[in-house]
Each structure stands twice: as structure tokens, then as C-alpha cells.
Amino acid sequence: MTTIYDFTLPALEGGDINLADYRGRPVLIVNTASKCGFTPQYEGLQALWYQFRSMGLVVIGVPSNDFGAQEPGTSAEIASFCHRNYGVSFPMAARSPVKGPQTIPLFRWLDKECGFLARPRWNFYKYLTNRTGQPVAWFSSVTAPTSDRVTKAVERVILNP
Numbered sequence: 001m002t003t004i005y006d007f008t009l010p011a012l013e014g015g016d017i018n019l020a021d022y023r024g025r026p027v028l029i030v031n032t033a034s035k036c037g038f039t040p041q042y043e044g045l046q047a048l049w050y051q052f053r054s055m056g057l058v059v060i061g062v063p064s065n066d067f068g069a070q071e072p073g074t075s076a077e078i079a080s081f082c083h084r085n086y087g088v089s090f091p092m093a094a095r096s097p098v099k100g101p102q103t104i105p106l107f108r109w110l111d112k113e114c115g116f117l118a119r120p121r122w123n124f125y126k127y128l129t130n131r132t133g134q135p136v137a138w139f140s141s142v143t144a145p146t147s148d149r150v151t152k153a154v155e156r157v158i159l160n161p
Contacts, residue, residue: 002109003129003132003134004019004022004027004029004106004109004129004133004134004135005019005020005022005023005133006019006020006133007019007105007106007109008020009060009062009093009094009096009104009106010093010094010096011091011092011093011094012061012063012075012078012079012092012093012094012095013075013079013092014075017060017091017093019060019106022058023133024056024131025056025057025058025131026057026058026128026129026130026131026154026157026158027058027059027060027128027129027133028045028048028059028060028126028128028129028145028154029060029062029106029110029126029127029129030045030059030060030061030062030124030125030126030127030145031062031063031064031066031107031120031123031124031125032045032061032062032063032064032071032092032123032124033063033064033065033068033070033071033123033124034063034070034071034078034081034082035070035071035072036067036068036070036071036122036123036124038122038123038124038141039070039123040086041124041144041145042061042082042085042088043086044144044145044146045059045061045088045090045145046086046087046088046089046090047145047146048145048146048150048151048154049089049090052154052158053090055158056131056158057158058090058091059090059091060090060092060093061082061088061090061091061092061093062092062093062096062098062104062106062107063078063092063093063094063095063096064095064096064097064098064099064120064123065095065097066097066098066099066100067099067120067121067122067123068122068123070123071095071123073095075094075095078092078095079092098120098125099119099120107120110127110135110138113134113135114127114135114138118138121140121141122140122141123141124141125138125139125140125141126138126139126143126145126150128150128153128157129157130157130160131157131160136153136156136157137153139153
């Protein structure tokens with residue numbers, strides 16, 4: 001059975017993010033963009049990461065230029081923007097396609113596992129996996145990372161080893 005831990009992402013600042021390193025931990029994957037109306041959600045993602053990382057949660061941003069060309073920058077520009085404006089300290093992947101024929105394997109798998117309705121239709125779709133690496137919830141762009149829906153889902157996967 002495939003799990004989130006079977007994937008590797010290119011890291012924003014070089015090297016790779018090997019998701020196997022997070023085996024046994026819940027993971028929240030988010031497709032992000034720097035020039036989007038939802039970009040302030042970086043602040044909420046950072047708050048969620050800060051609140052729950054000591055309990056095992058991993059937040060990973062995956063910048064994408066697929067929606068409205070709202071992530072046009074280089075890796076260095078994206079990293080600088082995220083750190084400077086939102087204090088992002090959670091892992092960030094390099095800019096990657098999350099829809100269409102060039103979709104990265106992780107998002108192909110999320111599409112297969114979560115279904116058509118969960119397919120990202122804009123920036124800041126969120127995908128939560130449990131400690132066994134299986135998707136348990138997804139949230140659209142309009143659902144803030146610090147909303148009750150997201151925080152309660154995170155609490156459920158943290159409390160259910």
C-alpha cells in the first residue's frame with residue numbers, strides 16, 4: 001500500500017524532502033503561492049506548525065504556479081518572501097506542478113486517494129494524512145489553516161496513534 005512516506009519532494013532551498021523521514025507523524029501538505037489572495041494563509045500555516053509540531057505534526061508547503069501564475073518567482077525569491085513576510089519555518093518544497101499532465105507524483109497520489117472533489121482547484125488546498133500516512137481529510141482554499149475544521153482534524157490525528 002502506498003503512503004505519503006513513499007514520496008520525495010525537491011526542497012525549496014536545495015536537496016530533497018524525503019517524506020519517509022516523517023514516518024509515524026501526521027502530515028499537512030499545502031499547495032501554496034506568493035501572489036494569491038490566500039497567501040496570508042502562510043501565517044495560519046506557521047501558527048498551526050508552531051502549535052502542533054511538538055506533538056508530531058509536519059506542515060509542508062508546495063509552491064505551485066498552476067493557478068493564475070501566482071508563484072512566478074525563483075526558489076530563492078519564494079524562500080525570501082515566505083521567511084521575510086510570514087516567518088515560515090516549516091519545510092517548503094521547490095515550485096512544482098500540482099495539476100495537469102506534469103503533476104508531481106505526490107499530488108497524483110493525493111488525487112487518486114482523495115477523489116475528484118479534492119483535486120486542487122486553486123492555491124492553498126490542504127491535505128492531512130494520519131500517522132500511517134493515509135489521507136484523512138482535505139480542505140479547500142477557503143478553509144483557513146487555523147479554522148476549527150482544520151485544527152480539530154489535526155487534533156484527531158495527533159491523538160489517535
